[in-house]
Amino acid sequence: MDTRLILFALSFVQAVLTTTVTDGNWSPWSNVTACSTTCADGYIIRNRTCDNPPPSNGGTNCSGLSTDKVLCNEEIGGVDCNGSASQNQPCNMEDCPGMDNKGKEFVFGFMPNYDLTSDLKIFITTDSEKDVRVDVTTPLFNPSFSDSSIVRKGTVKKVSIDQLIVGSPGEIGEKGIHVTADDDIIVYAINKKYRTTDAFLVLPVDALGQEYYVVSWQMFSSFMIIGIDDNTEVKIKFGKECQSLMVNGIPFGPRTTLTISMNKFETFFMTSSTGDFTGTHIFSTKNVALLGGSVCAKIGQGRCDHLVQQMLPIEKWGKEFVTIGMPNCNSPDTYRIVASQDNTVVNISGRNPVNLLESGDFFTFNLNDRSSKTVSSDKQIALTLFANGGCKGNLGDPAMILIPPIQQYSSNYTFSTVSLDGNDFINSIVLVISDNFKSGLRFDNKPLSASTWDSVDGRSDIKYTDFIITSGAHYVSHINPMVTFLAVSTGIQFFNSYGYPAGLNFRSTVQDCNKEAENNTGTGGSSCDLGLDPCKDVHCLNNGTCSPLGWTGYECKCPDPFYGPVCEIDMCKPYPSDVVFVLDNSMSMGNVYFTLQKEYLINLTNDWIIDEEHFQIAIITFSDVSVVQYDFGIISNNTDFSDKLSNIEFKGSISQLHLGIAEGVNLLSKRERRIHLMKAKKYLIIISDGLLSTPRDLQAVTSEDIETDIVAFGEDVSHYYLSKTTGNMTGVFPPTSDRLWYHMMADLIHPFCN
Helix, strand or coil: CCHHHHHHHHHHHHHHHHCCCECCCCCCCCCCCCCCCCCCCEEEEEECCCCCCCCECCCCCCCCCCEEEEEECHHHCEECCCCCEECCCCCCCCCCCCCECCEEEEEECCCCCCCCCCEEEEEEECCCCCCEEEEEEECCCEEEEEEEEEECCCCCEEEEECHHHCCCECCEECCCEEEEEEEEEEEEEEEECCCCCEEEECCCHHHCEEEEECCCCCCCEEEEEEECCCCEEEEEECCCCCCCEEECCEEECCCCEEEEEECCCCEEEEEECCCCCCCCEEEEEEEEEEEEEEEEECCCCCCCEEEEEECCCHHHCEEEEECCCCCCCCCCEEEEEEECCCCEEEEECCCCCEEECCCCCEEEEEECCCCEEEEEEEEEEEEEEEECCCCECCECCCEEEEECCHHHCECEEEEECCCCCCCCCEEEEEEEEEHHHHHHEEECCEECCCCCCEEEECEEEEEEEEEECCCCEEEEEECCCCCCEEEEEEEEEECEEEEEECCCECHHHHCCCECCCCCCCCCCCCECCCCCCCCCCCCCCCCCEEEEECCCEEEEECCCCEECCCCCEECCCCCCEEEEEEEECECCCHHHHHHHHHHHHHHHCCCCCECCCCEEEEEEEECCCEEEEECCCCCCCHHHHHHHHHCCCCCCECCCHHHHHHHHHHHHHCCCCEECCEECEEEEEEEECCCCCCHHHCCCCCCCCEEEEEEECCCCCCHHHHHHHHCCHHHEECCCCCHHHHHHHHHHCCHHHC
16 A cells, blocks of 8 residues: 555544544623614613634534523603504513514415315424414314424424415315414415415414505406404405406406405415406405415416415505525516505615506516516505426426515524425525624524625625525524525426525614504505505595595495496496397398398387497498408497498308307307497397208307307298207397397396386
8 A cells, every 4th residue: 555645544544533522612701782672672682602712623512502681671651563652551662463474373374286286395494482272273174183393493394284285276165274472483385286386474363454455466367355353344356457257157357346254263265367467456455365376377488387465455565675686597577566555755775766656556577687676655555476497308397486575674584594305406595684794694603604695786885795505594693683685595406496585674664654544545445655545536426425445445336227347337228249240141031121220220229339449330231251341440430330231232152150150159259349448348240041052050149258149130040050049049039029139138138227
């Protein structure tokens, strides 16, 4: 053996045997700070660091706390938990309810993932120095289920939930989950499935509210409301981008309002394969919880992935934000801004200002270079990151992350990562902090290792970084408790991603509100820094009266026979409708009966108002081919309709009725006309004798939103073939009566008007 190798080995062994193991020891306490408040309960603070000496060669860390707080100004009086002055019941600000994401009671639910085979888990941790007893139940779904355990600081308790507890669309469910504890805990909900996972930070019940706006995505857009108290009335005003949908057999569309009643632990879930629920306004008579996201959404180059975050009540929204980007991902990042108030001006560093005209309006933008920007506004907004996925090959997929405003940054966070059995995430933490205070950050009570800090466009005083962390519970803090910063927990995996704030701090918003003050904010409203009168600029028509709903919502109460968002629709006038007339121009009809068809239509429409807000008409003729004689928008009034009909000449070829029907369905399928946000009805009215050249080609019209009616017209009529088009004889009408007119008016005019 080489002599040099032997000598090296002996020297290495000697070095190991003589290495000194050094345990860490605290430095002396620093000087105390001034009291944090001048007129209410506050703290004086002193700090110490584990560097006298620091632990080395496997030595133990210092035990105990690095920060010591002592209450001060007790004799001056306290601040109650709602932020108003209180001489009688001082409140330790660390224990005030609703101040952060920590709490002793949580009520929430799970939205469905791609199918019903996902693994539903609750992760629970705590920063309490004592053992915390936690109970998890599903009071209505399965009253016999109960999971009781002890949670300790630095550990994560995982509780599995029945996968069938996810919400069912359009119905009140009994799917609420209840978590209680005897000391503050932090709760996360994880909806895990192979290739489609997301998770959210759960808010305690004392941080919930009565007024929200939904943030979601336009593919399988979804939201869920969870009841916190019995006898809660909830008004759901669907956003502008919502598509027509049915709830209990009743149609709803953009800016229409659905009212439901909920009890404690009940849930209401909605999803739509098209459209977007973003901007949907939720207002309730008592506090509720709200989730928003998507059953499964594809964003950018990523595959379909589950999206979910718990929504903040609007009084906890903010005005200043920093974008962060998804760590370990080279794909672009998409952001969505939602306004809580009308005429909100938003500034994104390096871009032109954005003006959101109405509450609930939203703006979506991309950052392709993963740069960090500042986003500021003159009124409260919500900012959400939609990570695109497709990060590195098969790593990563879309994820939804609620971005806290700068005002909600905290000085410490206790949080947990998400883990998958057998194939864990690449977990990361994102930090945003003032450049002058970076060195004071501590991760799991240790100074940060060397990190690359990047600049924030628009704020030279702020820096951000991210780095990979291990799975499990973690603690990130600053040695100066007065210094606040942002922390966001993220992870990517094989076709999977997740992300959520490591914590939330609501002190700046909660203390600005005085819930005992009365103001023009309606039921459940408060006098806050955003306590506007939502009826100030709303003009209800036809003697309607405006009633405020919270800080930004309103409801016009309409006298009969009017209804609509601002009482603009007269129920005693025919509902706006798009009508396609299909005329039989074939040889079997003959010129005489073809002329009589045109006279019939003039009489039928004599009382109609043909214009942009009432009836719109298109005319198709068919014989051996179908011809669109006049498309929608060409016929402007009743006189014009009569003139246009007189210009159509008789052709007299074979009868291909199915071609005329197909052309009419095609025209109506492309129509999405809305009058005062209400979707126009669609009618396909066919005038024919039913004597077909190719009967085998005739099929029934099956479109759910098209009403099909037939007028049996001609010297010889085949009622058999005509009824095949509608599926029954009830949709076939004679030309010698007003039955079709009465049938349509009964459908288009409210029964209230007789």
